[in-house]
Amino acid sequence: xxxxxxxxxxxxxxxxxxxxxxxxxxxxxxxxxxxxxxxxxxxxxxxxxxxxxxxxxxxxxxxxxxxxxxxxxxxxxxxxxxxxxxxxxxxxxxxxxxxxxxxxxxxxxxxxxxxxxxxxxxxxxxxxxxxxxxxxxxxxxxxxxxxxxxxxxxxxxxxxxxxxxxxxxxxxxxxxxxxxxxxxxxxxxxxxxxxxxxxxxxxxxxxxxxxxxxxxxxxxxxxxxxxxxxxxxxxxxxxxxxxxxxxxxxxxxxxxxxxxxxxxxxxxxxxxxxxxxxxxxxxxxxxxxxxxxxxxxxxxxxxxxxxxxxxxxxxxxxxxxxxxxxxxxxxxxxxxxxxxxxxxxxxxxxxxxxxxxxxxxxxxxxxxxxxxxxxxxxxxxxxxx
Numbered sequence: 001x002x003x004x005x006x007x008x009x010x011x012x013x014x015x016x017x018x019x020x021x022x023x024x025x026x027x028x029x030x031x032x033x034x035x036x037x038x039x040x041x042x043x044x045x046x047x048x049x050x051x052x053x054x055x056x057x058x059x060x061x062x063x064x065x066x067x068x069x070x071x072x073x074x075x076x077x078x079x080x081x082x083x084x085x086x087x088x089x090x091x092x093x094x095x096x097x098x099x100x101x102x103x104x105x106x107x108x109x110x111x112x113x114x115x116x117x118x119x120x121x122x123x124x125x126x127x128x129x130x131x132x133x134x135x136x137x138x139x140x141x142x143x144x145x146x147x148x149x150x151x152x153x154x155x156x157x158x159x160x161x162x163x164x165x166x167x168x169x170x171x172x173x174x175x176x177x178x179x180x181x182x183x184x185x186x187x188x189x190x191x192x193x194x195x196x197x198x199x200x201x202x203x204x205x206x207x208x209x210x211x212x213x214x215x216x217x218x219x220x221x222x223x224x225x226x227x228x229x230x231x232x233x234x235x236x237x238x239x240x241x242x243x244x245x246x247x248x249x250x251x252x253x254x255x256x257x258x259x260x261x262x263x264x265x266x267x268x269x270x271x272x273x274x275x276x277x278x279x280x281x282x283x284x285x286x287x288x289x290x291x292x293x294x295x296x297x298x299x300x301x302x303x304x305x306x307x308x309x310x311x312x313x314x315x316x317x318x319x320x321x322x323x324x325x326x327x328x329x330x331x332x333x334x335x336x337x338x339x340x341x342x343x344x345x346x347x348x349x350x351x352x353x354x355x356x357x358x359x360x361x362x363x364x365x366x367x368x369x370x371x372x373x374x375x376x377x378x379x380x381x382x383x384x385x
Contacts, residue, residue: 044128088129168241184230
């Protein structure tokens with residue numbers, strides 16, 4: 001009150017006094033409102049096994065001064081009748097002086113249901129209920145995912161070690177190197193965009209209401225690690241003996257087409273002709289196209305030389321292991337969720353596994369069957385001169 005008396009002693013015009021009082025009242029009301037704002041939260045994703053029950057919690061940032069009715073509105077269901085997947089209460093009463101409340105959910109059939117939690121017509125949160133055939137199978141899928149991640153990641157090292165040991169890159173095709181590093185740069189851009197760029201994630205969720213982002217943290221790490229290892233190959237090719245090898249005009253032409261396609265797509269995205277998500281998918285298509293053709297120069301080079309020397313079989317075996325496990329995981333995940341379109345939700349990942357396996361089989365036939373007795377390359381030393 002001292003403040004008001006102090007200001008009252010000042011001989012201000014009536015209009016200024018009214019403005020000051022109005023400003024103070026608005027400030028006090030907004031301050032009280034900010035202090036009383038309650039934030040609700042619920043699990044973003046909740047996974048359940050078929051024919052099971054569970055309790056879900058909704059929490060408040062601080063106790064309520066009065067009870068609140070929270071409505072659960074279904075915004076998406078993988079089946080026409082969401083009640084065949086889960087049984088949800090239409091409303092949940094959040095009592096006064098409480099900081100959390102639980103409600104029961106019963107899972108029936110495999111599928112997905114996304115709910116929007118509303119209070120006084122204001123959206124609180126979204127929760128996706130995922131019902132799977134088996135929680136055990138879900139754990140197995142996670143283990144397989146890390147197994148193929150490790151196999152694919154360390155598959156780059158045998159080739160780098162062989163190049164260092166031989167002090168030569170003779171037998172390692174330069175067209176393969178150029179195509180491979182370009183493909184993994186494109187794949188990295190795709191993964192980074194879907195994993196870290198918020199506006200692209202939002203766009204993906206609008207188009208795919210299930211909210212299943214096909215890119216995981218290990219996908220991002222794998223692609224960036226692959227770019228680093230490909231750069232090491234390029235450095236080795238620059239300093240070690242290469243017997244006059246160079247990138248062919250055919251490979252350079254293919255790379256020019258790929259990056260021109262990416263540049264045109266960028267202009268179209270800037271002009272709002274296509275969405276940024278579609279622009280990002282262009283990089284996945286570039287990677288997929290390169291995966292289709294990148295092994296051909298190496299396979300043909302082995303055929304021409306009648307030898308696989310210089311092309312690490314350790315790389316092939318680990319790549320085959322990673323590709324096989326990747327396909328197996330996608331099949332098991334699709335079965336467990338009754339969502340076979342998950343296989344095609346990330347065409348780059350599926351194509352990367354499938355075509356790698358096909359060419360790895362070709363390389364194993366060349367190494368162990370066709371050219372098994374071929375003369376191995378020995379680097380020329382000064383003594384031999």
